[in-house]
Amino acid sequence: MxxxxxxxxxxxxxxxxxxxxxxxxxxxxxxxxxxxxxxxxxxxxxxxxxxxxxxxxxxxxxxxxxxxxxxxxxxxxxxxxxxxxxxxxxxxxxxxRLDWSKPLLSQLDAIAPDYEKWVNSAVYRHCRLFSSPLLEALTFTPWYLVPACWLPAILWLATHQYREHVAHDNSEVLSILQFFWHLALGLFLWSIIEYSLHRWVFHLDPGKNLTMIKIHFLIHGLHHKMPFDGLRQVFPPVPALMLACIIYQPVSWFLSYPLIKLTGGLIGYLTYDMIHYYVHHGSPADGTYLYAMKRYHSNHHFVNHDRAFGISSEIWDHVFKTFVKLRTLGFSLRWD
Structure with a gap:
C-alpha cells in the first residue's frame, strides 16, 4: 500500500x-x-x-x-x-561523481577532496561496497548474530572467573560483592571506550588520503552515509573480537583481575550494540530511557554529527562538553 x-x-x-x-x-x-x-x-x-x-x-x-x-x-x-x-x-x-549501481569503495577517489561533506549527507538507500560477492557478504551482519556470538562468550567468562575467584578455595578468594565490583568497573571502562572510539576513531578526519578515507568509510562512514541500512549497524563479531584483544592487552598490564573486567566490558559492548540497533529501528515508548536515546542519536546523525557521541549513555558528552540539548516536544513520538 x-x-x-x-x-x-x-x-x-x-x-x-x-x-x-x-x-x-x-x-x-x-x-x-x-x-x-x-x-x-x-x-x-x-x-x-x-x-x-x-x-x-x-x-x-x-x-x-x-x-x-x-x-x-x-x-x-x-x-x-x-x-x-x-x-x-x-x-x-x-x-x-559516483555510480551507485557499482561498488562504492573503488570510486571514493572521485569524492576524496570533499569526503567529509559527502559522507555526512545521508541517503535512504543501500550500496554495494565490493565487487567480490564473498567480501560483500562479509559486510552484512544481522543484529541477532551479535548476541548469538557474544552471550555464550560472556557467560563462559563470567562462570569461569566466578569459579576461580569466588567459589574456589584459595588465598585470593573474592567476595561476591567484590566480584560484581570488578564487573561494574569493566562496564564503566567500556563506557569510556565507547565514547572514545566513536568520537576520536570513528569520527577521525581522514583528510584527503584515499587509504584513510576507505578505512574510515568501512568502519563508520558508510553508517553515516546510509544510516537506515539495518544489515550494517552492528559490529561484525570477528572485527569486534580483534578489537577486544587489542584493548585487553594494555588493560591487563595494570589492572587487577583483568578477565573479570573484560567480562564487564563485553557486557557493556553487547548492551551498546543492541541499543544502537534499537534506537535506529525500535519503537521505544515516550518517557523511557531508550526513547530519549533514540531522539539523541537521531540528532547526531541528521543535525550534529560532530556532537552527541554517546549511544548507550550521555554521560561522557556532558564530561567532554559535546552534549546536545534536544527541544522539548508537546507530544509523544511513536514508531509503530
Whole structure:
C-alpha cells in the first residue's frame, strides 16, 4: 500500500520510510495524500528533511522535468529552516561523481577532496561496497548474530572467573560483592571506550588520503552515509573480537583481575550494540530511557554529527562538553 504526499507540485511515496522517520510514525499519518509543506514548516523541519524526500520521489511526465529540488535525495547535516539551493547543487555534483549501481569503495577517489561533506549527507538507500560477492557478504551482519556470538562468550567468562575467584578455595578468594565490583568497573571502562572510539576513531578526519578515507568509510562512514541500512549497524563479531584483544592487552598490564573486567566490558559492548540497533529501528515508548536515546542519536546523525557521541549513555558528552540539548516536544513520538 502506498503512502503518497505532495510538496512543491511533486509526488512522493514515503511508505517505506514511515517507521524510520526520526519524528515518529504518528506525526505523518494525518498527512496521507496531502500537501505537507505547511506541516514541515510548522514543526521546524531543517533542510535535511526536504532533501531526503527525493529518495521517495514518484516520477511522472508532469514532474520529471521540474527543477529546483535535488533529484538524488540528500540529507544535509546543517540545521537551518530554509532550503539552500547552492548547497543542494554542490552535493548533487558530488553525488554525480559516483555510480551507485557499482561498488562504492573503488570510486571514493572521485569524492576524496570533499569526503567529509559527502559522507555526512545521508541517503535512504543501500550500496554495494565490493565487487567480490564473498567480501560483500562479509559486510552484512544481522543484529541477532551479535548476541548469538557474544552471550555464550560472556557467560563462559563470567562462570569461569566466578569459579576461580569466588567459589574456589584459595588465598585470593573474592567476595561476591567484590566480584560484581570488578564487573561494574569493566562496564564503566567500556563506557569510556565507547565514547572514545566513536568520537576520536570513528569520527577521525581522514583528510584527503584515499587509504584513510576507505578505512574510515568501512568502519563508520558508510553508517553515516546510509544510516537506515539495518544489515550494517552492528559490529561484525570477528572485527569486534580483534578489537577486544587489542584493548585487553594494555588493560591487563595494570589492572587487577583483568578477565573479570573484560567480562564487564563485553557486557557493556553487547548492551551498546543492541541499543544502537534499537534506537535506529525500535519503537521505544515516550518517557523511557531508550526513547530519549533514540531522539539523541537521531540528532547526531541528521543535525550534529560532530556532537552527541554517546549511544548507550550521555554521560561522557556532558564530561567532554559535546552534549546536545534536544527541544522539548508537546507530544509523544511513536514508531509503530
Amino acid at each position: 502506498e503512502f503518497p504526499v505532495r510538496l512543491d507540485d511533486k509526488n512522493y511515496d514515503i511508505k517505506k520510510f514511515l517507521r524510520d522517520h526520526p519524528g515518529g510514525t504518528n506525526t505523518l499519518k494525518n498527512y496521507k495524500g496531502k500537501n505537507i509543506l505547511q506541516a514541515m514548516e510548522k514543526f521546524g523541519h531543517s533542510v535535511n528533511a526536504y532533501h531526503m524526500l527525493n529518495d521517495f520521489k514518484v516520477e511522472s511526465e508532469k514532474d520529471s522535468n521540474l527543477s529546483g529540488v535535488s533529484e538524488n535525495g540528500r540529507i544535509i547535516t546543517k540545521e537551518e529552516d530554509s532550503r539552500d539551493k547552492e548547497e543542494i547543487a554542490y552535493l548533487e555534483e558530488l553525488e554525480g
